[in-house]
Amino acid sequence: MATRSKSSIRLDINQLPEMKSKPIDKDKLGGRRYCFGQWDFCLCILLLIGVATAVSISLGVILSLNKNNDMGPSTTALTSVTTTALTSVTTTAMTSVTTTAMTSVTTTAMTSITTTIDACSFRWNLTGITVAGRTGINGVLSDQLNSPYGIFIDLNNDLYVADYNNHRIQKWLNGASTGTTIAGLTNGTSGLTSNQLYYPSAIYVDRKNQNLYIDDSGNHRVQLWNNSATSGTTVAGITGNGGNGSNQVGSWLLFVIITYNVPSFIYGIWVDSNENIYVTDRDNHRVMKWTSGNISSGTIVVDQRNGQLNMTYGIYLDEVNNSVYISDFGTNIIMKLVLGASNGTIIAGISGTSGSNSTLMNGPSSITLDQYGNLYVADSQNHRVQMFCPNSLSGITIVGGSSGLGSTQLHSPLGLALDSNLNLYVSDSKNHRIQKFMKL
Numbered sequence: 001m002a003t004r005s006k007s008s009i010r011l012d013i014n015q016l017p018e019m020k021s022k023p024i025d026k027d028k029l030g031g032r033r034y035c036f037g038q039w040d041f042c043l044c045i046l047l048l049i050g051v052a053t054a055v056s057i058s059l060g061v062i063l064s065l066n067k068n069n070d071m072g073p074s075t076t077a078l079t080s081v082t083t084t085a086l087t088s089v090t091t092t093a094m095t096s097v098t099t100t101a102m103t104s105v106t107t108t109a110m111t112s113i114t115t116t117i118d119a120c121s122f123r124w125n126l127t128g129i130t131v132a133g134r135t136g137i138n139g140v141l142s143d144q145l146n147s148p149y150g151i152f153i154d155l156n157n158d159l160y161v162a163d164y165n166n167h168r169i170q171k172w173l174n175g176a177s178t179g180t181t182i183a184g185l186t187n188g189t190s191g192l193t194s195n196q197l198y199y200p201s202a203i204y205v206d207r208k209n210q211n212l213y214i215d216d217s218g219n220h221r222v223q224l225w226n227n228s229a230t231s232g233t234t235v236a237g238i239t240g241n242g243g244n245g246s247n248q249v250g251s252w253l254l255f256v257i258i259t260y261n262v263p264s265f266i267y268g269i270w271v272d273s274n275e276n277i278y279v280t281d282r283d284n285h286r287v288m289k290w291t292s293g294n295i296s297s298g299t300i301v302v303d304q305r306n307g308q309l310n311m312t313y314g315i316y317l318d319e320v321n322n323s324v325y326i327s328d329f330g331t332n333i334i335m336k337l338v339l340g341a342s343n344g345t346i347i348a349g350i351s352g353t354s355g356s357n358s359t360l361m362n363g364p365s366s367i368t369l370d371q372y373g374n375l376y377v378a379d380s381q382n383h384r385v386q387m388f389c390p391n392s393l394s395g396i397t398i399v400g401g402s403s404g405l406g407s408t409q410l411h412s413p414l415g416l417a418l419d420s421n422l423n424l425y426v427s428d429s430k431n432h433r434i435q436k437f438m439k440l
Contacts (some may be wrong), residue, residue, distance in 0.1 A: 119372030120389035124398050124424050127407045128435030131425070132161060132172045132179060136405050138432040140166055140188040142178040148427045148434060150202035150267070150366065151415040154210070159425065161434060162200045162214070162415070167191075169203060169214060169225075172434075183214060183225045183232065192219050192240050195231040202269045202415075213277065215266045220250040222269065222277060222290070236277055236290040236298060237266070244284045246297040267365070268315035268327075280312035280326065287312055287326060302326070302337050302344060308351055309335070314367040314378070314416075327364040327377060334364060334377060334388075348375060348388045348395065356382045358394045366416040366427070378413040378426065385413060385426060399424065399437045410435070 133145035140146070146165035153159060159172040161179065168184030184197040192198060198218030205212055210227040213235070220242035223232035242250035249266045268280035275292035278301065286303035301324065303309060310330030317324050326335045326344070331351045337344035354362040363381035370376070373390040376398075383403040386395035400410035415427025415434075424437040 117372065119370070119374055120392075122374065122387070122398075122422065123440045124437040125440060126399060126437070128399065128426070128428075128437050129407075130433045131436045132159060132170070133431075133433035135431055135433050138165070140186070142180070145170065145179075145432050145434070146188070147429050147432065149200075149414050149429065150215070150269075151417045151425055151427045151434060152203050152205050153417040153419045153425060154205050155207060155420070157419045159417075159434065160203050160205055160212070161427070162203050163188075164199055164201060164429075167197045167199065167218075169197070169200060169212065183212060183223070190218065193231075194223075194233070197223070201265055201267050204269045204271050206271060206275070213269055213271050215269045215279065217250060217265050217267070220248065220266070222249070222266070222279060235295050236279060236288070246299070247295075249279055249281045249288060249298075250283065265313075267313045270315050270317045270324075272317055272319055278315055278317060278324065280315050282311050282313060282329070285309045285312060285330075287315065287324065301339070302335075308333075313365045316367050316369055318369070325367055325369065325375070327367045329363050329365060329380075332361045332364060334367060334375065348377065348386075348393060354381070358396070361386065361395075365414045368416050368418060370418060370422060376416055376418070376424070378416050380412050380414055380429075383410045383413065385410075385416065385424065399426065399435075405431055407435075 132143075133148065134143065138144065138146035145161060145163050147163075148161045149164040150162040151159060157174040159174070160182075161170045161172065163170050163184075166184075166188035167190040168181050168186065168188060170179035171182045172179040184200065185191075185195070190196060190198040197214065197216050199216075200214050201217045202215040203212060212225040212227075214223045214225065214232065216223045216232075219237075219239050221234045221237035221239050224235045225232040237249040238247060242248060265282040266279050267282050268278075270278040272278070277290040277292075279288050279290070279298075281288050284303075286309065287301040288298040289301050290298040308331060309326070309328050311328060312326055313329045314327035315324065322339050324337050324339060325347075326337065327333075328335065332349045332354045333346050333351050334348035335344040336347045349361045349364065350359065353360060356362065361377065361379045361382065363379070364377045365380045366378040368376050375388040377386045377388070377395070379386050379395075382401070384397050384400035387398045388395050400408075400413065402409050403411050405411070410426060410428050411430040412428075413426045414429045415425075417425045419425065422439045424439070426435045426437070428435050
């Protein structure tokens with residue numbers, strides 16, 4: 001906006017003789033003095049020019065604000081030039097601008113929170129990618145496995161494998177072609193010393209410290225291997241001494257040895273945020289809990305007497321809802337139990353009935369859940385993975401379904417894990433490999 005300089009206004013008081021020569025009678029004006037004297041007139045003119053200039057600047061700022069709709073500059077500009085004469089104008093302008101801005105912000109915020117996800121429609125590529133082991137070939141080399149069981153994916157999407165018949169735990173960095181032995185002996189030798197394992201069946205990695213908890217089945221114990229340690233510490237059970245006591249896990253019952261040709265399993269493991277340990281004590285048909293720091297004895301979470309269990313396998317703990325999910329190999333069901341309750345609820349399968357249709361399973365082993373409440377089950381003897389949507393008793397086969405070595409097939413899947421992108425990892429036990437199925 002152009003401004004008028006002082007020099008553009010020149011007053012010649014000689015041109016106003018009557019004002020110069022005739023002073024104002026103050027008595028006639030009620031004692032008030034008006035701008036009609038020589039200097040008074042000049043001062044009044046200058047004051048009027050100043051007020052007019054302020055009004056022009058303010059109106060210019062307000063017009064600019066309406067054009068650009070910019071709240072930041074409007075406040076500063078109006079503050080610097082506002083006088084008492086402009087109070088009503090300023091209030092009106094600010095009210096108008098504020099109303100427009102609030103409307104814009106509210107509309108944007110409401111739009112951003114209306115997204116919904118149909119998690120039950122999730123699907124995966126049916127063709128698996130071998131990310132660990134060699135298909136159909138077992139061995140102790142760094143790129144080989146021998147009957148892998150439980151698996152775990154950490155926050156970096158690195159893979160941990162319980163290399164069951166090699167008596168070791170292998171870690172495969174995300175995208176790596178070979179694994180590294182992080183617990184047990186690299187050469188696959190079993191034993192019961194602190195640096196050895198004997199048929200490790202399941203693993204859990206502490207997300208806070210990256211410490212490793214191992215179901216050391218053949219040694220009837222749970223071993224804690226601190227991050228980067230070369231040996232473990234027993235935190236549950238008694239080394240080499242299985243039984244059904246409160247301080248024991250596993251059993252040396254004759255039928256177990258004859259039937260499976262191995263010591264009895266402790267298969268599933270979970271560690272909560274307080275470092276309490278939950279173990280599925282398969283051949284004692286129960287789930288045990290060891291409180292953090294107390295290895296002398298555990299407590300029964302659920303067993304045969306109040307849960308219709310027969311060979312517990314997989315476990316998943318939902319701390320938010322204070323619930324535990326358990327797969328039972330012998331009765332072909334998945335049970336959900338509120339911690340502290342005496343009875344659980346069957347949420348998948350029919351107790352005592354095996355089958356291959358959408359409501360039945362045959363030897364469910366490992367389980368996991370996603371953040372949407374979908375339940376995933378390694379249906380081992382049907383050689384497939386089933387997904388059960390929340391509140392549904394009918395499963396959807398998402399991968400596998402027939403036994404074989406092909407990339408679309410599985411043979412006795414025993415372990416499951418999901419990475420941060422919900423890609424599915426399956427421990428394809430009798431094919432000696434870990435398969436990755438990409439989420440579509």
